[in-house]
Amino acid sequence: MRRLLRHAGSAVGLLCWIGLWELVGRSGQLRLLPPFSDVVASVPVLLADPGFASDVRQSVIALALGLALALAAGIPAGILMARSRPFDKAAGLWVDIFLATPLTALVPALMVLFGFGMGTVIATVVLFSIWVIILDTRAGILQARPSLIDMARAFGARRRDIVLHILIPAALPEMLVGLRLAVIAGVKGVVVGQILVAVFGIGRRLMIYSQNFLMDRFWALMICILCFAYLLVLAVSLLERQVAHYAPRR
Amino acid sequence: MTAGIVVRDVHKSYGGVTEALAGVSFDAPDGALTSLIGPSGCGKTTLLKLIAGLLEPGAGEILVDGRPVAGPGRDRALVFQDFALLPWATVLRNVGYGLELRGVVRGEREAIAHRLIERVGLAGFEYRYPHELSGGMKQRVGLARALAVEAPILLMDEPFSQVDEQTRRKFQEDLRDLLSGERRTVLFVTHSIEEAVYLSDRIVLLSPRPGRVTDVIDTVHDRAMDPDRIRRDSAYIDTVDRIWHILRNYLT
Numbered sequence: 001m002r003r004l005l006r007h008a009g010s011a012v013g014l015l016c017w018i019g020l021w022e023l024v025g026r027s028g029q030l031r032l033l034p035p036f037s038d039v040v041a042s043v044p045v046l047l048a049d050p051g052f053a054s055d056v057r058q059s060v061i062a063l064a065l066g067l068a069l070a071l072a073a074g075i076p077a078g079i080l081m082a083r084s085r086p087f088d089k090a091a092g093l094w095v096d097i098f099l100a101t102p103l104t105a106l107v108p109a110l111m112v113l114f115g116f117g118m119g120t121v122i123a124t125v126v127l128f129s130i131w132v133i134i135l136d137t138r139a140g141i142l143q144a145r146p147s148l149i150d151m152a153r154a155f156g157a158r159r160r161d162i163v164l165h166i167l168i169p170a171a172l173p174e175m176l177v178g179l180r181l182a183v184i185a186g187v188k189g190v191v192v193g194q195i196l197v198a199v200f201g202i203g204r205r206l207m208i209y210s211q212n213f214l215m216d217r218f219w220a221l222m223i224c225i226l227c228f229a230y231l232l233v234l235a236v237s238l239l240e241r242q243v244a245h246y247a248p249r250r
Numbered sequence: 251m252t253a254g255i256v257v258r259d260v261h262k263s264y265g266g267v268t269e270a271l272a273g274v275s276f277d278a279p280d281g282a283l284t285s286l287i288g289p290s291g292c293g294k295t296t297l298l299k300l301i302a303g304l305l306e307p308g309a310g311e312i313l314v315d316g317r318p319v320a321g322p323g324r325d326r327a328l329v330f331q332d333f334a335l336l337p338w339a340t341v342l343r344n345v346g347y348g349l350e351l352r353g354v355v356r357g358e359r360e361a362i363a364h365r366l367i368e369r370v371g372l373a374g375f376e377y378r379y380p381h382e383l384s385g386g387m388k389q390r391v392g393l394a395r396a397l398a399v400e401a402p403i404l405l406m407d408e409p410f411s412q413v414d415e416q417t418r419r420k421f422q423e424d425l426r427d428l429l430s431g432e433r434r435t436v437l438f439v440t441h442s443i444e445e446a447v448y449l450s451d452r453i454v455l456l457s458p459r460p461g462r463v464t465d466v467i468d469t470v471h472d473r474a475m476d477p478d479r480i481r482r483d484s485a486y487i488d489t490v491d492r493i494w495h496i497l498r499n500y501l502t
Contacts, residue, residue, distance in 0.1 A: 145334070151328065152351070153304060154304060154326070154328040155322070155399065156348075156352060161351060165336070165347075169336070243338070245381075246338045246381065249380070
C-alpha cells in the first residue's frame with residue numbers, strides 16, 4: 001500500500017511537469033519548446049525514419065563496448081587501489097581529478113587520437129563512465145571484513161580465490177551502484193561524443209534537428225534517450241535487489 | 251605426552267614498535283585441549299594467528315607435529331571470534347567452504363556438510379543465510395566448517411565470546427561431546443577462567459603488554475564427569491581459584 005502511494009506520488013509529480021510543459025508550449029512564448037502533445041505525436045514519425053534504426057544500433061554498440069571496456073579496466077583498478085596503499089595514493093588523485101573535470105572538453109583531444117568515428121565515441125563513453133566504476137569498486141572492496149580474508153587464507157585460499165569468493169561478492173553492492181551511475185554517464189558519453197564528432201548516430205541526428213529547428217523531433221528523440229537510459233538503470237536496480245539481503249551485513 | 255604444537259621463544263611486534271609477544275614458549279599436547287588465557291592485550295589472538303600461519307613471528311619458532319609452520323596448512327583449521335561466515339552464502343556452502351577451497355567436488359562436500367550440520371545441531375537450517383541465525387548458531391556453522399576439513403589441529407579464537415551466557419554453557423558442553431570421540435589437538439583462546447578450566451587439559455596463562463607465559467597448569471578434575479558435577483567439583487573450583495589469583499595481579 002505504502003509502495004503504491006509512493007508510485008502514485010511520483011506519477012502525479014510527473015503529470016504536473018508534463019502539464020506545465022504543455023501549457024508553456026501552447027503559449028508559444030518559447031520557440032524551442034513545442035507542446036508536449038506535439039512531441040509525443042512525432043515519436044512515431046521518428047521511429048519510422050529509415051535511418052533511425054541504424055543510428056540506434058551504432059549508438060548502442062558504442063555504449064556497450066565503451067561500458068564493457070570501462071568495467072574491464074575499472075574493476076581491476078578499483079581492486080588494486082583498495083588493496084595497495086602506494087597504488088591508491090598514486091591513482092587516487094587522478095581519479096578525483098577526472099571525476100571533477102568537465103570531460104566534454106577533452107573529447108576533441110580524443111578525436112585527435114581516435115579519429116572522427118566510432119573510436120572516439122567509444123573512448124568518450126569510457127572517459128565518462130570509468131571513474132565512478134573505479135571509485136565504487138574501491139569503496140566496495142574496503143567493505144570486505146579482514147577476518148573473512150584471514151578465514152579464506154587459513155582454509156587454503158589462493159589470491160584468485162580471495163578475489164572471487166571474498167572481495168568481489170563483498171564489493172558487489174557498491175559495484176552495482178557504480179554500474180548504475182556508469183550507465184547514466186555512458187549514455188551521456190555516447191550523445192556528447194556523437195554530437196562532437198557529428199558524423200553518425202543519435203548525436204548527429206540531434207545536431208541536425210536542433211540546427212534546423214525541428215524541435216518536436218528533437219524533443220521526441222530526447223524522450224526516447226531518457227526512456228532508454230531509465231530502462232537500463234531499472235535493469236541494474238533489479239540486480240542490486242539480488243545483493244540487498246547481505247549488503248548491510250558484510 | 252607428545253607435543254602437537256610447540257612454541258619456542260616466539261617474539262612478535264607490530265610496526266617495529268608495539269611488542270605483542272616477548273619470548274613466548276609452551277607446548278600443546280597432542281590429542282588434548284589446551285587453553286590460552288590472559289587479560290586483553292596479552293597477545294592471545296596474535297599467538298593463535300602465528301600458529302595458524304596467518305602471521306610470521308619476528309623471532310623464535312613454532313612446530314606443528316614436528317614441522318615448522320610456514321603459512322596456513324591443511325593440518326590446521328580455525329574457528330573465528332566473529333564467526334567469519336560468508337554473508338552471501340548459505341549455511342551449507344559456508345560449512346563446505348573449507349572443502350571447496352581444497353577442490354572437493356560439490357556433491358561430496360555437500361554430503362560432508364550435511365552430516366556436520368546435523369552433528370552441530372543445525373539440521374533444517376542448511377539453506378538459511380548467516381544473518382538469519384543467532385550468534386550461537388553462527389558459531390556452530392563456524393565450528394562445523396572447521397570440523398569438515400578433518401584437520402588434526404583445531405585452533406579456536408574466543409569462539410564463544412560473542413554468544414550469550416546460557417548459549418555459551420550449552421555450547422561448551424556440546425563442544426566437549428563433539429570432541430570426545432576424536433583425538434584432535436585443540437588450542438583454545440579465551441578470557442573466561444571457568445571456560446578454560448571446564449574445557450581444558452592444560453591452561454597456559456599469559457601476562458599482558460608484552461605477552462609472556464607466566465604459568466602452565468594441567469587440570470586434574472575428571473572430565474568424563476557430568477557437566478553439572480564438574481562445575482561443583484572441588485578440583486575444578488580450586489583450579490579456577492588458583493588462576494584467578496594469578497591473573498588478578500595483572501589487573502590495575
